[in-house]
Amino acid sequence: MDGEARDPGYVDLGFARVDTDRLSRTGDPEVVYAAGKTPDEVVAVVGTLRAAAPHRPALVTRADPATVAAVRSRWPGAQVEATTVVVGELPPARGLVAVVTAGTSDAPVAAEAATTARVFGADVVRVVDVGVAGLHRVLDARPVLQDADIAIVVAGMEGALPSVVGGLVGTPVVAVPTSVGYGASFGGLSALLGMLNSCAAGVVVCNIDNGFGAGVFAARIARRMHAGAVEPR
Amino acid sequence: MDGEARDPGYVDLGFARVDTDRLSRTGDPEVVYAAGKTPDEVVAVVGTLRAAAPHRPALVTRADPATVAAVRSRWPGAQVEATTVVVGELPPARGLVAVVTAGTSDAPVAAEAATTARVFGADVVRVVDVGVAGLHRVLDARPVLQDADIAIVVAGMEGALPSVVGGLVGTPVVAVPTSVGYGASFGGLSALLGMLNSCAAGVVVCNIDNGFGAGVFAARIARRMHAGAVEPR
Amino acid sequence: MDGEARDPGYVDLGFARVDTDRLSRTGDPEVVYAAGKTPDEVVAVVGTLRAAAPHRPALVTRADPATVAAVRSRWPGAQVEATTVVVGELPPARGLVAVVTAGTSDAPVAAEAATTARVFGADVVRVVDVGVAGLHRVLDARPVLQDADIAIVVAGMEGALPSVVGGLVGTPVVAVPTSVGYGASFGGLSALLGMLNSCAAGVVVCNIDNGFGAGVFAARIARRMHAGAVEPR
Amino acid sequence: MDGEARDPGYVDLGFARVDTDRLSRTGDPEVVYAAGKTPDEVVAVVGTLRAAAPHRPALVTRADPATVAAVRSRWPGAQVEATTVVVGELPPARGLVAVVTAGTSDAPVAAEAATTARVFGADVVRVVDVGVAGLHRVLDARPVLQDADIAIVVAGMEGALPSVVGGLVGTPVVAVPTSVGYGASFGGLSALLGMLNSCAAGVVVCNIDNGFGAGVFAARIARRMHAGAVEPR
Amino acid sequence: MDGEARDPGYVDLGFARVDTDRLSRTGDPEVVYAAGKTPDEVVAVVGTLRAAAPHRPALVTRADPATVAAVRSRWPGAQVEATTVVVGELPPARGLVAVVTAGTSDAPVAAEAATTARVFGADVVRVVDVGVAGLHRVLDARPVLQDADIAIVVAGMEGALPSVVGGLVGTPVVAVPTSVGYGASFGGLSALLGMLNSCAAGVVVCNIDNGFGAGVFAARIARRMHAGAVEPR
């Protein structure tokens, strides 16, 4: 066997080894986390990914304005929402992810989660501004929550909404703490600890402000629930 | 006036200066925090308080079994609940304090809060085990909560119940985090931070497991709301 | 009953569900927390609240200069103090809240507390700069403190003032730690922990810099103490 | 309809309100968290649950030896593993959950996760002792991991295993940090933070030592992936 | 000069190098911190110190009962208070150290401070139980505090007493936080942070429960203030 000819599963750009093998391993597209990379580096990585997998979109997260501009200049059709950029065609959607926010300040993180879930192949429905200080709002959203395959619940401050949703419906809940708050919220620590200690069974948690991770996880779950090949065991 | 003859407002026991002046300053009886004191020291302090104010009860908190036994041996009529001991007659009750718990594990702290509120002159109603993972329970308790002058809400884990109660009714809420939980609850820190960051306006917070402080505060409020002398300003 | 005709208790603005039902639930006006919202979003929410409850003021907190300008441009009569804006007539005042500061650096948080308490229906008296390093100042303020229905005590650094006030008078104390200090104050954590561990019974605590929450709580208490409907139980 | 006759969805035992309505809401059985409850209280709660839902098992977690003995004395057929007790028949299993451990010290938490997942209706396969210090072990387990619907990965110390598993296969990963370690592991904090910051997309996290929560979540997911009623959307 | 004959300034016991040179360097006797040493090791170290400096006392701190017994068995005249043992004659006293406590629970740490200060050559006066919740007690102690050369102020909980003392008199204040408290006192952290952030200028701080360090420092200061050799510069 010839080492030179073997596909190592990545492309070496010198400053980065782009993992072109991930799709076959995980069924997901590669994603570029733009924080800490220059706009040129991001464009180079996206270009490599597009060349390696032209039929799948590339997702850029945490892009600052300069990076957004650089990507859009290279791929004018790129779709931008908040700090997220999508280059290429969206895949068909299977399964349904509900993205729920406690307050309007949680919207950017929810946008990252929703965009990611869609890019990773699931349909998305949004439920906004249903924080626990006015319970009638979340109670009204119960049918939507029950209809989803999985719910991403985004909240800052005390992070109580995932517990309430998790007690209200049987839909699995992925909680995302946000850095919304001040003082003893300590940059989202309060919401994070609250969600980790949720009294509602079956609530799992992502890093603070990590809408991306929640979107990936939820889309994988939702897609698998509606995969044709899945049979009762 | 003679300095020697002047009442200094305390009795010097050598190892302690018992504050016999507190009643006139605050309207409350003195309380003995038993942790870190020997049973004999507790008995001595209670005896001094009883002699100085025979018509008001003395309250001992955080009493271990040896201290409970020592106090009961000296005052057989003392009333014991959890780690709290009351020596002397209860005062007449004015105003109503609701003491609410999220789970059964929060009961000891709630008992401390309820006993304290009663000793400090307020009536008490209890609402137990209405955690947010089953919202119908707390929704059912709404009339009781609305009827109270002030509510003490005791919860561990993520400490979400005060936010829900504070959003549900206009009754002022005093939140008490408990050390119930494990792992990332960090001995009650999670509940404490959650309550401090409550999205429901008008929730105030006590120290972890501090049922006593909540009871004192709530009783003072409830009594003042029903004081005959209080007139619309 | 017709679901479409039913008032859901909120107005859906797309990016927010404004809770128009809160007044009937809690007796308080809705408040707009401006941090994390654009000036246009704040103006839209205030407009909805004004339309739903034209006879009550709307309170905006944590408004940056752009938001203050946008609100004032729309409602020229709005009253601004520090980062707080009030749109509409102040309600009649019942009960008296004392707002006390340890040092001049604590003034902005105290301003938020005082404005909030007034908007929520209580009268306010201020006691400034009476930190514990010069006890004669707080001792002189004793009559004012005793006369109030409830005291909000605002302090940074070691947060000792609430303990001193709580030991000095029987007035219930709501403590607000501020982020004033440096080094091991850790953004207000030192004052927060000090207040949570106050040796004076009956001190309750709000989040760091949360003058708003303290104002809401204190006004609710003060109003209830002077409500005509309140009768000795 | 008569309010008195209405089923409130819980049974009031005085010291607890047992949530008998949870099954219809979430599809899961009620569970008794035994820490902080007396053996008699646990037996009473289990008895209530058994009477309300005789065809489903009741699960007791964090049972100390006295509680285990009390439950077994009342229900001799109860199955015990580690601190977990199951009373009643196991449900049929749908879907497959892989429970993976980094080291032998993580076994008790993994046992809680596996028992819970099985009681909540999923099949379980275990992969033990495949920590990252000897990568060949986890590489060998790749087929088992790929075959599962979802993987629970249990690890203490630096908590690196979920990242490695999450990068190796496309199976969704639920990470459970354990309190295994010493010094700067700070009771599992190190593993918790490591998992929250996993560089592998789609890793979600539970509280430290919370095998139960992971088991509930994973079983819900696995069951839904193999529900007959689920159709491609 | 011969390296072998030279006095290295310590005696090598194999398991320890006892610093016999410290007296000439610092003017203080050596002290044995007994925690983590066996009773036999403590006795051996004390014996070495007694032999090297028979005219000065040796001080053992943090001695558990077994160590106390072992030391007393070897030196029957040893004086024991709390966990502190003194072997040998006390030195003459120069200067005056006031040791002040906030509450009776702070007594053991205050005892360590007072014993240490006396052994290190200063006279000691104690002021007990003058916590800030009853200001009249500390106000009454003002003459004693002013008369001292330096004050050690010992307090747990919020640690407010040093600020009050430091604002009341010009006597330099050494603050000692104690681990007295519960919940958010976090083992004395709350008092430590409070003291470090004291608003009273000129308050310095020791480690939590470190009565020994405060005693050493205060005695050095007090002795120097009354040294015959000290002349106005």
Add this chain to the structure above:
Amino acid sequence: MDGEARDPGYVDLGFARVDTDRLSRTGDPEVVYAAGKTPDEVVAVVGTLRAAAPHRPALVTRADPATVAAVRSRWPGAQVEATTVVVGELPPARGLVAVVTAGTSDAPVAAEAATTARVFGADVVRVVDVGVAGLHRVLDARPVLQDADIAIVVAGMEGALPSVVGGLVGTPVVAVPTSVGYGASFGGLSALLGMLNSCAAGVVVCNIDNGFGAGVFAARIARRMHAGAVEPR
């Protein structure tokens, strides 16, 4: 007695109560902590202090450039060093304070300490850049350290220098941690904890970057050591 005629011990400026009584209580001048005050407020407070005590200097700390300019514009002879401004004549110096730094980055905090000590009436000698990574530097400084009445030791990073100085000479040591460092220095926390845990007896500690507090304390001590009125007790 006439309340109006009595000197309350402070001047009420509306936004501040300037403590004009402090000198008689503590022997020290009032100091203005400029952080969080406007330049105009600082000038107003300094003016009040100058009028109340024209023969003593006023010290402004933590002054930003605008405040420095405002003070200098009003009092052209003001002396500025780092963020510290002195208005008025320096007092005669009694006693000697050594101010020691571990590295050049610690210089600003040392400057604050030295200026403060001088303004508060002590003479100052500086020893710079004698960090423990090159022990010969601090060993060479031994005579200067021994000659001082008290030493202020300023260090960031691991904060080891106070332990070394405290073991080297008998001079009392006041340690000041600085926020110099990065990563796990956590803004000076590392140095603070190191100093609190010093293995050298008799090291006391100030808040992070609190050169002012160290200067006040050290000057009080040094002055008292050389007061003519002090007699051997």
Add this chain to the structure above:
Amino acid sequence: MDGEARDPGYVDLGFARVDTDRLSRTGDPEVVYAAGKTPDEVVAVVGTLRAAAPHRPALVTRADPATVAAVRSRWPGAQVEATTVVVGELPPARGLVAVVTAGTSDAPVAAEAATTARVFGADVVRVVDVGVAGLHRVLDARPVLQDADIAIVVAGMEGALPSVVGGLVGTPVVAVPTSVGYGASFGGLSALLGMLNSCAAGVVVCNIDNGFGAGVFAARIARRMHAGAVEPR
């Protein structure tokens, strides 16, 4: 090649996969971390390791007395020091590791480090009780430190000794913080942070109390420095 016949590099005991391949990968023997394992499990793992590599010793760390007894009962020649047990012949020693302690309380961790280094193939020299409060002791040890290939420096409290050693000699320093101390040492956190922030370049750090890890690392380094095969590059 046959997958069944292939040596997977580990032996599957059911509850553990013993890594028998480690020697060829790393040149080190396998080690059994006994905490969290039963004595029987430890004996089983050691037996497997002995069978797989009879010519190399097996090292058990953190063994409690029951485990020590079980191992010794099975292998009477096992060598025990502190909580460490060695079964089998020691390897020949190459290179020299100095193990240095600040105080006698650090001895157990130093013993773990020294035993481990010896078992992993290096010679060991010990330097005890040379804490920085008496610098002459560590200055005297300079020749021994310079002669070693690498030094392990073990210290609790403020953890200053590695900085001093690292500044004194060019020998590479591995620092091990210990949990020796109290109060603000926070179980070794203070020493850990101090060492991580060492001002002496080239100091690396292990986990709190991790004498084992330091011993492994140091022995690998020392052996490599004296390997015959190593040539100047």
Add this chain to the structure above:
Amino acid sequence: MDGEARDPGYVDLGFARVDTDRLSRTGDPEVVYAAGKTPDEVVAVVGTLRAAAPHRPALVTRADPATVAAVRSRWPGAQVEATTVVVGELPPARGLVAVVTAGTSDAPVAAEAATTARVFGADVVRVVDVGVAGLHRVLDARPVLQDADIAIVVAGMEGALPSVVGGLVGTPVVAVPTSVGYGASFGGLSALLGMLNSCAAGVVVCNIDNGFGAGVFAARIARRMHAGAVEPR
């Protein structure tokens, strides 16, 4: 002996004591940590070092652009990479240090480590972007890692790469956590704790972002492994 004539081992610049003796003590050149120093101070220190040791390079770390410009203006041949500047000839290289990064965002810290190692006399090979989420990349790098004398592994987020490398090869590993990440990475704390708790024996850790310290340590080790004078003991 004449104090003036004796070389004290440092040059006193007034604001700094430059340690010119370090080379003879440690075999390393002095380094200038530029953070907190003005450009002029850095140039002065470098000039002193160049004059004292013209045949060895001087290394400036953490230089901001102004400092870089000032140094380059004075020494046009200075080599700049990231925030590091080298003035003077590089020494001959002995031994080989591998510098490994988990992701592209870790590059600046790796650059600091690599430059430092080279300046301190070792050869360097770089392995980039081999994070554990795509294990095939690090598995491919195994030969390079095995060939090195010591490996510096730089990673942010969960910091898992050192454990994987440490389990893969016998090369000693120095781990450097970076502040790359967000939310619960807490500025690198997550990676730091992960590395300190590594399950792979023989991983030692540096401060967050401390590429410099890792480079110094690794170069010392690598040089010693290839020193002609080193003989098997």
